[in-house]
Amino acid sequence: MYPEKSIYLPQVATITKANMMTKVDRYFEFELEGGKDLGHKPGQFAEISIPGIGEAPISISSSPNLKGKFEMVIRNVGVVTNALHNLSVGSTVGVRGPYGTHFPMEKLKGRDLVFVSGGIGLVPMRSAIHYALENRKDYGRIMILFGARDITQRLFVDELAAWSKQSDIEFLETVDVGNPDWKGNVGVITTLFSKIKDFHAANTTAFVVGPPVMYKFVIVELFKMDMSKSNIIVSLERHMKCGVGKCGHCQINRVYVCQEGPVFALDAISELREAI
Amino acid sequence: MDFMQISKKDFQKFVENLIQSKEEVVGVVKKGKHFAYDILEKSEQLCLDYTETILPPKKYFLPVEETLLKYKTGVASSYEATYGKSPKVIIGIHPGDMAAIALLDKSFSEGEKDSHYLNKRANSTLIGIYPTQSFPHRFSNSMIEKDAYKAADCFLVDLGNDYGIEVVTEKGKKIASAMKAVAGEKGLNEKIAQAKAKIKDEVSMPFSRRELSEFLHNKETHAEWKKRAEKCFSCGSCVLVCPTCYCFDVKDTVALSLQEGERKRMWDGCMLEKFANVAGNHNFRKLAGDRLKHRIFRKGKYIIDKFGMAGCVGCGRCSQACVANIASPVDIVQELKK
Amino acid sequence: MKPKVAFFDFACCEGCQLQIANLEEEILGVVALVDLVEFREVLTGHAPEYDITFIEGSITRPEDEERLKDIRKRSKILIAFGACATTGGVNKIKNLRNLETVRKEVYQDDWNKPHLNTAPTKAVDEVVKVDYYLHGCPINRNEFLSVVKDLAMGKVPRIPDYPVCVECKLRENECLYDLGKTCLGPIARAGCAAICPSNKSGCEACRGTVPNPNKNAMHEVLAKRNLTVEAIIQEFTMFAVNPEVSK
Numbered sequence: 001m002y003p004e005k006s007i008y009l010p011q012v013a014t015i016t017k018a019n020m021m022t023k024v025d026r027y028f029e030f031e032l033e034g035g036k037d038l039g040h041k042p043g044q045f046a047e048i049s050i051p052g053i054g055e056a057p058i059s060i061s062s063s064p065n066l067k068g069k070f071e072m073v074i075r076n077v078g079v080v081t082n083a084l085h086n087l088s089v090g091s092t093v094g095v096r097g098p099y100g101t102h103f104p105m106e107k108l109k110g111r112d113l114v115f116v117s118g119g120i121g122l123v124p125m126r127s128a129i130h131y132a133l134e135n136r137k138d139y140g141r142i143m144i145l146f147g148a149r150d151i152t153q154r155l156f157v158d159e160l161a162a163w164s165k166q167s168d169i170e171f172l173e174t175v176d177v178g179n180p181d182w183k184g185n186v187g188v189i190t191t192l193f194s195k196i197k198d199f200h201a202a203n204t205t206a207f208v209v210g211p212p213v214m215y216k217f218v219i220v221e222l223f224k225m226d227m228s229k230s231n232i233i234v235s236l237e238r239h240m241k242c243g244v245g246k247c248g249h250c251q252i253n254r255v256y257v258c259q260e261g262p263v264f265a266l267d268a269i270s271e272l273r274e275a276i
Numbered sequence: 277m278d279f280m281q282i283s284k285k286d287f288q289k290f291v292e293n294l295i296q297s298k299e300e301v302v303g304v305v306k307k308g309k310h311f312a313y314d315i316l317e318k319s320e321q322l323c324l325d326y327t328e329t330i331l332p333p334k335k336y337f338l339p340v341e342e343t344l345l346k347y348k349t350g351v352a353s354s355y356e357a358t359y360g361k362s363p364k365v366i367i368g369i370h371p372g373d374m375a376a377i378a379l380l381d382k383s384f385s386e387g388e389k390d391s392h393y394l395n396k397r398a399n400s401t402l403i404g405i406y407p408t409q410s411f412p413h414r415f416s417n418s419m420i421e422k423d424a425y426k427a428a429d430c431f432l433v434d435l436g437n438d439y440g441i442e443v444v445t446e447k448g449k450k451i452a453s454a455m456k457a458v459a460g461e462k463g464l465n466e467k468i469a470q471a472k473a474k475i476k477d478e479v480s481m482p483f484s485r486r487e488l489s490e491f492l493h494n495k496e497t498h499a500e501w502k503k504r505a506e507k508c509f510s511c512g513s514c515v516l517v518c519p520t521c522y523c524f525d526v527k528d529t530v531a532l533s534l535q536e537g538e539r540k541r542m543w544d545g546c547m548l549e550k551f552a553n554v555a556g557n558h559n560f561r562k563l564a565g566d567r568l569k570h571r572i573f574r575k576g577k578y579i580i581d582k583f584g585m586a587g588c589v590g591c592g593r594c595s596q597a598c599v600a601n602i603a604s605p606v607d608i609v610q611e612l613k614k
Numbered sequence: 615m616k617p618k619v620a621f622f623d624f625a626c627c628e629g630c631q632l633q634i635a636n637l638e639e640e641i642l643g644v645v646a647l648v649d650l651v652e653f654r655e656v657l658t659g660h661a662p663e664y665d666i667t668f669i670e671g672s673i674t675r676p677e678d679e680e681r682l683k684d685i686r687k688r689s690k691i692l693i694a695f696g697a698c699a700t701t702g703g704v705n706k707i708k709n710l711r712n713l714e715t716v717r718k719e720v721y722q723d724d725w726n727k728p729h730l731n732t733a734p735t736k737a738v739d740e741v742v743k744v745d746y747y748l749h750g751c752p753i754n755r756n757e758f759l760s761v762v763k764d765l766a767m768g769k770v771p772r773i774p775d776y777p778v779c780v781e782c783k784l785r786e787n788e789c790l791y792d793l794g795k796t797c798l799g800p801i802a803r804a805g806c807a808a809i810c811p812s813n814k815s816g817c818e819a820c821r822g823t824v825p826n827p828n829k830n831a832m833h834e835v836l837a838k839r840n841l842t843v844e845a846i847i848q849e850f851t852m853f854a855v856n857p858e859v860s861k
């Protein structure tokens with residue numbers, strides 16, 4: 001018998017906290033058996049499963065520095081995600097991973113960082129934001145741009161409020177559709193770029209994560225600000241089944257997103273017509 | 277590589293003994309007017325003089341549907357892996373299919389090792405055979421180079437009353453000695469080479485596989501994809517019969533008691549409409565033309581670029597299976613060349 | 615608590631419910647999962663509300679529409695059960711002809727009696743909202759079991775959206791086109807394990823078509839085999855699929 005154990009065999013994790021963040025998004029904190037660390041890097045994902053229901057790839061939202069546990073936010077869109085919403089604290093799930101590439105935080109020391117996320121794109125982005133803030137002195141300016149469809153869709157509202165008050169963060173936020181209770185910006189996320197002052201393109205790295213339609217527009221905007229492809233990092237979602245480079249579902253042209261992504265430098269994928 | 281020889285009669289005796297030994301032996305058998313790999317119950321069923329089987333032999337290592345894990349419903353600590361079984365010997369694999377198995381070996385062992393595939397694969401001895409019947413869609417000669425020898429344990433070559441045997445691996449040596457094959461008489465290797473050289477395909481790819489990869493480089497926006505796809509049913513037949521396709525879907529199914537269940541994988545294919553669909557009904561490969569293009573690029577470019585191996589082994593099954601008659605890689609490349 | 619389940623039948627051959635009755639061993643398992651409160655109105659004690667209602671048959675009379683609407687009001691989940699219910703099925707053939715002729719043919723002298731009053735045949739979803747579909751003429755038992763299990767586990771049941779050719783290939787059938795026959799497998803919705811082609815007879819798309827069937831290509835393929843347009847239309851109207859397919 002081949003010695004290696006199945007790559008599809010999950011570990012066990014327990015839900016230690018859970019609460020609804022919006023009508024469809026639920027926050028989770030998980031602990032692995034024995035308080036082990038998942039051992040991920042910012043931007044990676046894991047396959048979460050319920051025996052009898054199925055498996056889904058979900059981004060890890062917490063920083064690797066959060067020890068003994070990890071966080072996720074799961075949107076209820078179908079069979080597995082719905083079942084996850086119905087589990088209560090104390091229930092167990094299967095976890096495989098971490099998988100995929102990560103945001104190259106080490107390599108970016110000394111640079112200015114601009115995090116651009118739309119909607120649920122904030123979830124994977126948050127692991128990088130937390131990491132950068134935990135190592136604040138390693139980075140130059142930290143700019144966080146976040147756009148939600150409307151005020152009911154905002155995630156991690158307490159953290160958004162804290163970031164907006166923190167003097168060493170430049171925080172800009174908008175909603176696509178306004179509301180009388182909303183005093184902030186209204187408009188799509190690209191309308192925030194003109195509000196950034198003294199932008200130094202050459203010394204800045206941009207992170208972009210959001211719904212499929214967002215990338216094109218944000219990237220055009222970044223180009224207008226003289227950003228080069230090599231300094232733009234994106235995280236892309238695709239249909240994924242195995243997470244380990246076998247099932248073929250996640251391919252963008254020749255690239256397997258679960259292995260060579262989900263985090264890509266834009267220059268590495270710009271010749272892939274199916275990418276963006 | 278050693279060269280050996282066995283009379284066809286002795287070979288059949290060997291197959292009969294093997295079957296009697298209660299090991300699972302698989303070979304090519306007749307299925308209506310066509311052929312298929314199946315478990316042999318007696319040696320007479322084996323039909324080595326065949327055009328092409330409906331499905332390739334990969335079904336024994338990557339079954340149409342296979343259980344990966346078993347569990348008690350809802351109990352995450354109860355996950356348990358299952359690895360399945362494979363036949364002891366598979367007899368009659370054409371060089372194209374053998375090259376395709378070599379590709380699957382590579383893909384399932386590269387990076388994260390898929391022990392479900394590799395366990396089954398390690399358990400089997402593969403006896404290949406050079407084709408003796410023409411198959412109008414086959415173009416293996418122009419695609420596979422030496423890839424078949426990365427997977428075969430031995431190859432049979434029809435020499436009239438005898439089979440010449442090319443012994444490739446240790447496993448091949450073992451099975452050849454179990455056959456009581458004899459060391460070849462002088463000049464056997466030339467005889468085998470001559471017999472192989474006589475095997476000609478009726479169609480051929482106008483490029484070597486390296487050239488094909490380069491040729492496809494700037495063909496992504498060619499009008500042919502859209503035009504050809506007007507006739508496509510997105511039925512998936514071309515990928516489901518393909519020996520080099522290994523995409524799969526994963527599903528959980530529970531027993532009627534709802535108390536226990538299995539996580540299974542089953543064949544899937546990029547030509548099916550929903551293959552690249554994600555939540556929110558966003559389809560990353562929405563048009564049939566994009567899917568057709570993806571398939572041909574996988575076959576003719578991505579795989580060769582990634583693994584240095586044939587992504588299409590020219591077995592011709594897709595051309596045969598496509599009801600719309602648009603799937604042939606050779607036809608498509610000819611059209612792109614115009 | 616076990617979900618309350620009801621079955622109702624409208625115009626159909628009742629072959630689909632026979633499939634359920636034929637489940638034999640599994641029926642005990644099903645009964646363990648659900649609480650069967652109404653089975654074609656033979657059980658008494660009419661529970662006013664149902665968690666899951668299966669509707670069999672197509673809707674052919676105005677009073678049926680009222681009855682169906684009432685059932686819908688009392689059902690949390692409503693499932694169209696079998697081709698008659700999901701597409702109109704065989705009953706829809708009459709839509710293509712003069713209704714009066716149909717009635718005369720079927721009921722002869724009685725044709726004008728009010729209780730035999732017939733309106734154009736409707737699939738269930740032409741009258742009320744349908745949550746899930748169990749296609750097929752008759753339905754596939756395994757698919758039925760998997761839908762029951764899914765619902766009992768709170769999962770959204772998934773029915774195949776790919777063509778019959780997929781299941782046909784996975785069973786390693788000889789393609790009927792290679793045997794000189796014809797088949798609607800490339801545009802027909804799977805889920806039946808390609809039972810007809812597996813028995814060497816062409817698929818007639820009794821489960822309706824895939825969501826996005828390539829009708830033109832199907833016509834072309836059939837025409838190449840010297841099938842006249844009439845023969846093609848007849849082929850398509852056996853189950854009166856979506857009548858547009860034959861347009």
Ligand SMILES: Cc1cc2nc3c(=O)[nH]c(=O)nc-3n(C[C@H](O)[C@H](O)[C@H](O)COP(=O)(O)OP(=O)(O)OC[C@H]3O[C@@H](n4cnc5c(N)ncnc54)[C@H](O)[C@@H]3O)c2cc1C
Pocket residue numbers: 045054055056057058059060072073074075076077078079080081082120123124236237238239240241262550553554555556557558
């Ligand atoms: C790298 C990565 C990170 C992700 N991170 C998050 C996250 O942090 N939070 C979150 O809520 N979601 C995330 N997703 C999306 C999430 O994986 C899908 O929403 C989920 O798989 C849907 O599963 P389901 O069973 O609930 O839905 P289903 O009932 O299976 O299907 C609903 C829809 O989703 C599509 N779908 C099915 N499987 C997948 C799949 N594996 N990937 C994408 N779409 C699929 C189907 O085609 C269908 O249209 C991520 C996806 C990827 C690839």
Ligand code: SF4
Pocket residue numbers: 507508509510511512513514515547597598599600601602603
């Ligand atoms: S190319 Fe042919 S076999 Fe492949 S999906 Fe299209 S119609 Fe089906």
Ligand code: SF4
Pocket residue numbers: 514517518519520575587588589590591592593594595605
């Ligand atoms: S693409 Fe066609 S010819 Fe090539 S290996 Fe696959 S089925 Fe055979």
Ligand code: SF4
Pocket residue numbers: 248515518520521522523544545546547570571574575
């Ligand atoms: S992507 Fe398509 S062509 Fe490639 S292995 Fe998967 S099904 Fe086959």
Ligand code: SF4
Pocket residue numbers: 513599778779780782783787788789790791797798799800808811817
């Ligand atoms: S017999 Fe029909 S269903 Fe089967 S592959 Fe051929 S066309 Fe498709």
Ligand code: SF4
Pocket residue numbers: 750751778802803804806807808809810811816817818819820821822
């Ligand atoms: S093969 Fe076609 S006609 Fe036969 S049961 Fe399936 S869908 Fe219906």
Ligand code: FES
Pocket residue numbers: 239240241242243244245246247248249250251256257258259
């Ligand atoms: S998710 Fe299976 S190959 Fe990437």
